Amino acid sequence: MSGEGREPQAIRKLAPGRLVIASHNKGKVREIAALLEGRGLDVVSAGELDLPEPEETGTTFVMNAELKARAAADLSGLPALADDSGLCVDALGGDPGIFSARWGGETKDFCMAMTLVERALAATGPAPARTAHFVCALALAWPDGHVEWFEGRVDGTLVDPPRGDKGHGYDPMFVPDGHDRTFAEMDDATKNEISHRADAFRQLVAAVF
Structure with missing residues (x-):
């Protein structure tokens, strides 16, 4: 998919070589690295390169x-995802949404964030709907400014x-549709077949490899 307010760009292929994963979240980096395994990429995280967030x-x-991918590509001189x-x-009207990490405070305490979600749900009434979905947007940026975008989703x-x-973030409270285990009860291989991130990565792999 293309970003808001931009004309669609021709898909650019990603050549084998070094790729920066623009994240300091070790759990997220591990998941992304596993999804990219076997693609001929030498993966390094923004945290390992000591890049600022x-x-x-x-x-x-x-x-x-896109903000994160462009920053990592600019500072490293390498393609960044x-x-x-x-x-x-x-x-909750789509909350916490783009503020999901911020609900965990400065330390990104997701135990606290999950507690806040439960409190917010309780405040909506005695029997709130508990349906939710995860969204994952991927941006792949090159040092010359070219960017590709992909977005995935899973309902639960x-x-x-x-x-x-297992897992990270809100995984312990989310059961994907069609399953009886939370993401945090699944091994990486199972989660990586059905998650929002896996959905986005299927699109990325089909487009750029």
Whole structure:
């Protein structure tokens, strides 16, 4: 997909070589690296390169992914892949959405963030709808300014209390449709077949490899 307000660009292929994953989140970096395995890429994270994290000032997942990818590509001189993802709860009008990480505070405490989601749901009434979806926007940027965008989604239901010790973020409270385990109860291989990130990556792989 193309970013807001931009003309669609021709898909550019990604050549084998070094690629920066524009994230300091070790769990996210591990997932992305696994999804890229076997593509001839030498993956390094923004954290390993000691690159600063840009302020996420965008109003959509795609815009924030592009901000991060462009910053990492500019500073490293290498192609950079950024992910912006979040949990959108129907009963909360799509919150926490693009502010998903910020609900965890400065330390990105997702135990606290999940508690805040439950409190917000409780405030909507005695039996709130617990449907939700995860969104993942990917932006692949080159040092010359070219960017490609892709967006994936997975629908599911929230559970309380959270379950599982795998995954990261809101994974312990999210059960994807058609399954009875939370993302945090699934091994990486299972989650990587059905997640919002896997959906976005299928699009990216089909387009740029």
